[in-house]
Amino acid sequence: MKRTAKPAVSSTEARRKRPNSVLENAEGKLTQLIRYLEGRQSAIIESVRHMVELESPSHHKKSVDLLGERLASAFSGRGGRVQFHPAARFGAHLQVYFAAESRQRAVLLLGHFDTVWEVGTLRTMPFREADGRLWGPGVLDMKSGIAQMIFAIEALQRVRGKLPRPVTVMLVTDEEVGSESSRPLTESIAKKCAAVLVVEPAFGLNGALKTARKGVGDYTLKVNGRAAHAGLDFENGASAILELSKQVTEISKFTDLKKGITVNPGVIRGGTRTNVVADEAEAEFDLRITSTSQAKAVDKKFHSLKPFDRRCKLEVSGGINRPPLERSDKVVGLFRKAQTIACEIGWHLDEAAVGGGSDGNFTAGLGIPTLDGLGAVGEGAHARNESVLISELVRRTALLARLVEEV
DSSP states (O other): OOOOSOOSSOHHHHTOOOOSSOOOTTSOHHHHHHHHHHTTHHHHHHHHHHHHTSOOBTTOHHHHHHHHHHHHHHHHTTTOEEEEEOOSSSOOEEEEEEOOSOOSOOEEEEEEOOBSOOTTGGGTSOOEEETTEEESTTIIIIIHHHHHHHHHHHHIIIIISSOSSOEEEEEESOGGGTOTTTHHHHHHHHTTSSEEEEOSOOBTTTTBEEEEEOEEEEEEEEEEOBOEETTTSGGGOBOHHHHHHHHHHHHGGGOBGGGTBEEEEEEEEEOSOTTEEOSEEEEEEEEEESSHHHHHHHHHHHHTOOOSSTTSEEEEEEEEEEOOBOOOHHHHHHHHHHHHHHHTTTOOOOEEEESOOOTHHHHHHTTOOEEBOOSOOEEOTTSTTOEEEHHHHHHHHHHHHHHHHHO
């Protein structure tokens, strides 16, 4: 595929010649990578800037595809074999394969390059470097993480002289809106890999890795009532809005904070005019669960709802769209490896269980060893204060590279 688009980093930087020898083996392996990446910090920051300044909201296919071309150039400039997977409503998903002499199974570096920010956000929220941070839409979730992927691969090539094993990069374009078009592709690729390293943002400013994520479900409850004139024929009406309000109260009882189950009514619609008894109303619910076993029980509760007013009819649709990433032995095994690597320089890594989902939920649900939260450290994802700590970029990138070696 011919590519003329400007890469996320300059072609000059991407084509630097391989050194004649690697760093001295006596030096710690993580320290070797950190030393190299410290000399590349300005290039990492410039790469992040290029990505942030190419706005890529999930539903703006043209913009997302443009960023995809830039990323493809950055990865191909480091020897990756690029493949785009077209999507009708979203940008093309980007897969890059890096071959190696090793016969080991590939490691999958997983992420996304769509964001929640609409085109034009840069006018009021521009990329900037200030107060020891990088700021801008998508800088934390998760364009800095993509830069980590690029430079982790480069560091292994430069410091070790070659990649220790095959590496597959998978960057999807619809993660922020549910991953409907990319999920089958992600799962298919992950099944061929030894482990999955998800370069989504770390948790909190202490940079905890994510060893558990809640599963996510979406449900819609639609109520069909009976329309009537609110003044002349009120008694013959069956208000869908009144019925829905009672159902929302009933559904709120599904929440069990001790078990980590939450059900949130996020959107409600209904009615046409104030002088009409509403014949239709609906509500959309967000469900979060901590274990796969909870999904069936909550689903049964939704489908067992009965109308309070028997003149109304209920229609329930939806279900679980992301299984939970549970803290399995395989997940913990990867986390322990990351901890051991970090200990080499006296760096203590924590773990966290979080409520949000990622594409790592899919791969963990297949039983593939998956470790999440390996991306940038910062705060404000999806918020106006979105930012990353510059001081963490180098060692997080080095950690990612070391995990590619060790898993």
